Amino acid sequence: MFEGLTTLQIIKLLLPLLVLEFGLKILCITLILKNGVRNLSKIAWIIIVLMISTFGSIAFLLVGRRRY
Amino acid sequence: MNSFKAYLLKEFKEGIRSYKFLIIGVAIIIFAILDPIMLKLLPRILASQSNIALPLDEFIKVSQGAALQNYLKDINQIINIVIIFSLMGILSDEAKEKMLVFPYSKGASKAGIVLGKFTNYAIAISVFLTFGFMINYYYAGVLFPDSFINFRVVLVVVGLSSIYFIFNISLIILLSSVFKKGIWAGMSSIGIIFLLPLLGKILPIKRYLPSYLIDQCNKILALNNITFDYNVLTTILGITIYVIILNVTSIWVMNGKEIA
Numbered sequence: 349m350f351e352g353l354t355t356l357q358i359i360k361l362l363l364p365l366l367v368l369e370f371g372l373k374i375l376c377i378t379l380i381l382k383n384g385v386r387n388l389s390k391i392a393w394i395i396i397v398l399m400i401s402t403f404g405s406i407a408f409l410l411v412g413r414r415r416y
Numbered sequence: 417m418n419s420f421k422a423y424l425l426k427e428f429k430e431g432i433r434s435y436k437f438l439i440i441g442v443a444i445i446i447f448a449i450l451d452p453i454m455l456k457l458l459p460r461i462l463a464s465q466s467n468i469a470l471p472l473d474e475f476i477k478v479s480q481g482a483a484l485q486n487y488l489k490d491i492n493q494i495i496n497i498v499i500i501f502s503l504m505g506i507l508s509d510e511a512k513e514k515m516l517v518f519p520y521s522k523g524a525s526k527a528g529i530v531l532g533k534f535t536n537y538a539i540a541i542s543v544f545l546t547f548g549f550m551i552n553y554y555y556a557g558v559l560f561p562d563s564f565i566n567f568r569v570v571l572v573v574v575g576l577s578s579i580y581f582i583f584n585i586s587l588i589i590l591l592s593s594v595f596k597k598g599i600w601a602g603m604s605s606i607g608i609i610f611l612l613p614l615l616g617k618i619l620p621i622k623r624y625l626p627s628y629l630i631d632q633c634n635k636i637l638a639l640n641n642i643t644f645d646y647n648v649l650t651t652i653l654g655i656t657i658y659v660i661i662l663n664v665t666s667i668w669v670m671n672g673k674e675i676a
Contacts (some may be wrong), residue, residue, distance in 0.1 A: 361558065365449045372442055402446050409435045410501050 372405040373397055384414040419519075419528025420535075427536040435444045437540060443498040444544045447490045448552040452483040454561045476500045479563035483556035484549070484570065485637050490546070491545070491577060492630050496584065499541065503588045505598030506533055511673060512596060526670040530589060537585050542578040549574045565640055572642050576629040583626040583655045586607055586662040593669040608639055623647040624654045 376397045385393050385408075393412045396404040431437040455478055505532070510516050519529065553570050587608060591601040609657045616622035622631075636642060 356435070357558075361453070361555065365446065365453075368442060368446055368449075402442070406439055406443060406498060409439050415434075 369402065372402070376405045376408050379413060380408070385412050386414050387411055417528070420532045421528075422524070423529050423532025424519060424536050427533050431536065432541065434494070439502050440499055441494075441544050441547075443495050443553060444491070444548040447495060448487060448548040449555055451487045451490060451552060452556040452559045453485055455483050455556075467558040472494070478560060480553070480556040480560045481563060481640055482566045483633055483636050484565060484573070487549070487552045488573065488577065488630065488633055488637065496581075496609065497606060499581070499584065500588060500602050500609070503537060503590060504587065504602030504605065506537075506589055507592040508595055508598045508627065508668065509600055512656060515540050515649055527667045530593070530666045530670060534586055534666075538577065538582045541581045545578050545581065546574050549577075549642050552638060554574045565637065566642075568638055569640060569642060572636060573633045576633050576648070579652060579655055580629045583659055583662075586659045586666070590662045590666045590669070626651070626655050626658070629655075 377394060380390055380393050380397070384390070388396075391410050396412075397408050398404070400407070417456070459478065462467060467627055516529070549570055553565070553567070557564070584605070588601065588605045591604050591608075592598065595601040595604070612625050613627040616625045616627060631650075632648050
């Protein structure tokens with residue numbers, strides 16, 4: 349699939365993407381459980397964050413996060 | 417000047433606290449990494465989806481330049497929407513939640529507040545775009561080593577797209593000062609920003625529109641050469657005037673706005 353690249357190089361290429369994606373999901377789920385949500389229920393937001401890549405987390409941070 | 421400095425710092429802290437920087441930064445950087453990978457995999461995905469035994473690599477343009485053009489397209493569409501939705505409540509939410517009462521009563525200047533917000537996000541988005549294009553350039557270079565785009569071309573593209581986004585930010589700030597609800601500011605910003613290129617297709621005013629800069633970025637990337645176009649200078653000068661007008665109008669609207 350990635351001709352001319354070793355497995356280590358492929359992992360190095362994909363690692364930042366995985367770290368960003370999972371880091372964002374972990375942050376969002378922590379915020380949901382710790383601070384609460386608005387517009388939808390906690391379960392709904394957790395499903396959105398887990399199921400929709402990147403945009404699920406962005407949508408939660410934009411419209412689902414509880415503001416103080 | 418004191419209000420400007422205070423609001424620049426306040427807006428920087430607010431951007432971190434409200435995750436606005438995180439949202440914009442993640443959107444810009446994830447697409448910078450994802451686009452070249454998806455472009456590399458696209459011929460194989462299409463081949464696996466269809467049973468036609470065609471050499472799809474020959475039909476789909478896959479090169480470092482194509483990856484950068486793809487990223488530019490995503491920045492202009494998806495990331496633009498993310499930026500608009502992140503910043504749509506920049507003034508309307510503060511007015512609605514009465515967050516401006518205390519600064520106003522302490523004598524904060526409205527011009528300082530508007531310009532502080534504008535400068536903060538103009539700098540932040542320019543920095544994120546620079547990082548995004550550098551990351552995209554690196555990834556595209558690793559995945560498509562056969563084609564090579566001149567680094568100076570990428571720097572020019574970063575500069576032109578930053579100017580384009582500076583116009584968008586000043587437009588969002590103006591609409592956020594006009595509307596009471598952030599969502600209306602966001603929807604009208606999307607309408608204006610995406611309708612302007614269409615206006616350029618109907619009327620002979622293309623080079624006076626900010627979207628002309630994105631067209632030029634595409635052209636520069638396709639040619640892999642910085643061809644000096646005097647029309648771009650007209651566009652940049654036009655955008656400078658638009659940004660000044662938009663910011664002055666925002667300050668004027670905020671001056672007349674009832675916040676208590």
